[in-house]
Each structure stands twice: as C-alpha cells, then as structure tokens.
Amino acid sequence: MNTSELEQLKYPIGQFDCPNNISNQHIESWISILEHFPNRLENLVKDLSNQQLDTQYRPEGWTIRQVIHHISDSHHHSYTRFKWALTEDKPVIKAYHEDRWAELIDSKAAPIDMSLNHIRAIHFKLVYLLKKLSDDDLGKYFIHPETNREVKLHFNIGNYAWHSNHHFAHIENLIKRKGWL
Numbered sequence: 001m002n003t004s005e006l007e008q009l010k011y012p013i014g015q016f017d018c019p020n021n022i023s024n025q026h027i028e029s030w031i032s033i034l035e036h037f038p039n040r041l042e043n044l045v046k047d048l049s050n051q052q053l054d055t056q057y058r059p060e061g062w063t064i065r066q067v068i069h070h071i072s073d074s075h076h077h078s079y080t081r082f083k084w085a086l087t088e089d090k091p092v093i094k095a096y097h098e099d100r101w102a103e104l105i106d107s108k109a110a111p112i113d114m115s116l117n118h119i120r121a122i123h124f125k126l127v128y129l130l131k132k133l134s135d136d137d138l139g140k141y142f143i144h145p146e147t148n149r150e151v152k153l154h155f156n157i158g159n160y161a162w163h164s165n166h167h168f169a170h171i172e173n174l175i176k177r178k179g180w181l
Helices: 003-010 024-045 064-087 105-109 112-131 153-178
Strands: 141-144 149-152
Touching (some): 024 064, 024 153, 064 105, 064 112, 064 141, 064 153, 149 153
Antiparallel strands (some): 141 149
C-alpha cells in the first residue's frame, strides 16, 4: 500500500478545515451532525459480527470495536471540556493518550453496546447544551496543554462534528471494501 492510499484510509474525509469566519449556519449544521450521529453510527454497526467488529479499518489501525469505544471516550472528554470552558476562566484541560486508552481491555474486548449507549447519552447532553449557548459562550475557550493553543468552543463544535464523520467514514469504508452491506 502506497503512502497516498494509506493517507486516504487514515483521513477518508480529509482533515478538519475550519472556516475563518464561523457563522450561525456552520454552528447549526455541526450541531445537527452531532445530534444525528448516535443513530447513524448505531445503524451502521448494529448487524456486524464480533469478527467484523475486530477487523482493523486500515493497516496498523484500530478495529471497529476500538473506534467505537474511542468515540465514546473522546466525546466524553469533549463534553467535559465544553463545561470547563463555560465555568472556568481559560482552563488548561487534561490531555489523554488516546492510543493507550484504545489498547485497554475495555476498548479491545468490551461489547460495543456500552459505548453506543454512552455516545447516545453524551450527545444528547452535549447537543442540549450547545443549542443553548450564546455568541459570548461560543467565544469562550480552553487551552490544550500539548499545543498551548486556545480552542474556542465554536471551533470545537466543528471539530467534533468532523470527528464524528471522520470515524463514521472509517467504519463505513471498511464495510464497503469488505462487502459487508
């Protein structure tokens, strides 16, 4: 597999490209993606066997099972980061080693239903919160310790909408390549 093919498997929808001027339409569109993502994901994976769930979406990549558990972990962190930014002044968040988390037994072997249920719950809470935010709220930010960069909440909404679609595409593309439809 050449570098270009591997990059396409790694970033099937490209990397997140945030517009310079984030409009209310962008925010509404991204919130809609987050709102509908749990159902889309569940419908995509509900009929997969354990063998299929334990298939890597790309060489040296995670299995579908690990991706689903990663989404649950990552989006839980995101929700907490929104809350910190809304309730603290310029909080420095806690980063985590997602690659190490994906190697833990719950990510490698646990039933996906636990994470699908968690994704459904955390997205319900997140979307409810996001729909209530003011323009001032959307301009609040947290600081990521690895980059020391300020991450504004309106950017983070788009980033997690992208993250949802990014991992959805990983799974969907594997299902198509394997003919599991």
